[in-house]
Amino acid sequence: GDPVLRLKNLNYIYNPGTAYEKHAMKGVDLDIWQGEFIGIIGHTGSGKSTLIQHLDGLIRATGGELFFQGENIYQEGYSMKTLRQQVGLVFQYPEHQLFEADVLSDVCFGPKNQGLSDEECRQRAKEALQMVGFPETLYNASPFDLSGGQKRRVAIAGVLAMRPKVLVLDEPTAGLDPKGRDDILDQIALLQKTTHMTVILVSHSMEDVARYVDRIIVMNRGEKIFDDTPKRVFRHYKRLEEVGLAAPEVTYLMHELRAQGIPVSTDITLVEEA
Numbered sequence: 001g002d003p004v005l006r007l008k009n010l011n012y013i014y015n016p017g018t019a020y021e022k023h024a025m026k027g028v029d030l031d032i033w034q035g036e037f038i039g040i041i042g043h044t045g046s047g048k049s050t051l052i053q054h055l056d057g058l059i060r061a062t063g064g065e066l067f068f069q070g071e072n073i074y075q076e077g078y079s080m081k082t083l084r085q086q087v088g089l090v091f092q093y094p095e096h097q098l099f100e101a102d103v104l105s106d107v108c109f110g111p112k113n114q115g116l117s118d119e120e121c122r123q124r125a126k127e128a129l130q131m132v133g134f135p136e137t138l139y140n141a142s143p144f145d146l147s148g149g150q151k152r153r154v155a156i157a158g159v160l161a162m163r164p165k166v167l168v169l170d171e172p173t174a175g176l177d178p179k180g181r182d183d184i185l186d187q188i189a190l191l192q193k194t195t196h197m198t199v200i201l202v203s204h205s206m207e208d209v210a211r212y213v214d215r216i217i218v219m220n221r222g223e224k225i226f227d228d229t230p231k232r233v234f235r236h237y238k239r240l241e242e243v244g245l246a247a248p249e250v251t252y253l254m255h256e257l258r259a260q261g262i263p264v265s266t267d268i269t270l271v272e273e274a
């Protein structure tokens, strides 16, 4: 069958023909299959956000083609609205978009806009909140009274309530402390495993992504430079360091030790000395 998403020679230029012209995506080819757990990593400015904004049609490529489930999304008459429901994008600091009086209403917002009944909306919201491990006792709390990690779960649930086929998360751990970071990544990994949803995790940190995903896409200056399993990508650690992805070999070691059930600190310097 077809991949869930296929990018063919995708290019994107910001502000073409002006002094601010920026070629932010250069000839990217990429196939993403249903049920994959993918990490997109790269230094700040490498083009990760630009890439993922194409996936739900938020920005339109200046060159190349993009297929969702075999259909060219740039063909005339293609419904971007439907695409946006199927490819759920969770932005950086999504909690800035929480605004309803209570958690449940906030998560209901998307389904309600789709015209679903109150009952169906609540059902979907509860299901989504369970998927992100949000405690039932806080369903009626104000989103503003929650911790950073809880706010983020609510925001992710808001996208899940739309029942997307693909979930795209842009730096979901940004601004969280190490514990909050691990909790949210564990939860995303669990969600991916239990639902077999296609999940795309964007990060500038190799450490965050490598432990969880099946496949890593490495971006550098708008180009895709690696696309492989974490293990095989790590073999290129010299090149990874050159493109600003720190100490992947240490991360690799941590990954190996954890896999053997040996507890290791998330503090890279400690592991390096050990």
Ligand code: ADP
Pocket: 014, 015, 020, 022, 024, 042, 043, 044, 045, 046, 047, 048, 049, 050, 051
């Ligand atoms: P990342 O998500 O990896 O940090 P981005 O996709 O945000 O990278 O940015 C890729 C490149 O495009 C960077 O050089 C950035 O400065 C540039 N860029 C991003 N957004 C805009 C914009 N709205 N206008 C002009 N240039 C932009």
